[in-house]
Amino acid sequence: MIWQAEPLFDDAATGPVLRLDAPISFWGGVDPQSSKIIRPDHPQHGTPVADTILVIGNLIGSSSSSAIMLELLRLGKAPRALILGGRDAILPIGVLVADQMGWSTIPVFLLPDPPFRTGQSLVLRRGGRIESGGSSL
Numbered sequence: 001m002i003w004q005a006e007p008l009f010d011d012a013a014t015g016p017v018l019r020l021d022a023p024i025s026f027w028g029g030v031d032p033q034s035s036k037i038i039r040p041d042h043p044q045h046g047t048p049v050a051d052t053i054l055v056i057g058n059l060i061g062s063s064s065s066s067a068i069m070l071e072l073l074r075l076g077k078a079p080r081a082l083i084l085g086g087r088d089a090i091l092p093i094g095v096l097v098a099d100q101m102g103w104s105t106i107p108v109f110l111l112p113d114p115p116f117r118t119g120q121s122l123v124l125r126r127g128g129r130i131e132s133g134g135s136s137l
Helices: 065-075 091-100
Strands: 002-004 006-009 013-019 053-056 081-084 108-110 120-125 129-135
Touching: 006 091, 065 091, 081 091, 091 108
Parallel strands: 013 053, 053 081, 081 108
Antiparallel strands: 002 129, 006 108, 013 120, 120 129
């Protein structure tokens, strides 16, 4: 299957999906040192976001979430890509700042009601094209 997303930060990536089952704020919700979800009441508590295509249906806003994303990128612990179910002005700023600093970045795509499941393999192409790569399990 193929989907067309809106690229907020255009790039390409491949990898396994980690779809968050509940909203999260990266500030206080993700540890940049380990990349693990540290919010105790989150369904995926303890799960690392590194090396995944992180699908987030809803974010809980915190202006400091962009700083956590920037730190994840600096430490090489970031997801391979972000697919957001709704517009967010904060989390993608961390990716933009990393780009301005000359660091590695990741694609950030907007796709309302993303249908992807944890473990599914995706290919993200420049321009917002998302292709199903089967299952990585």
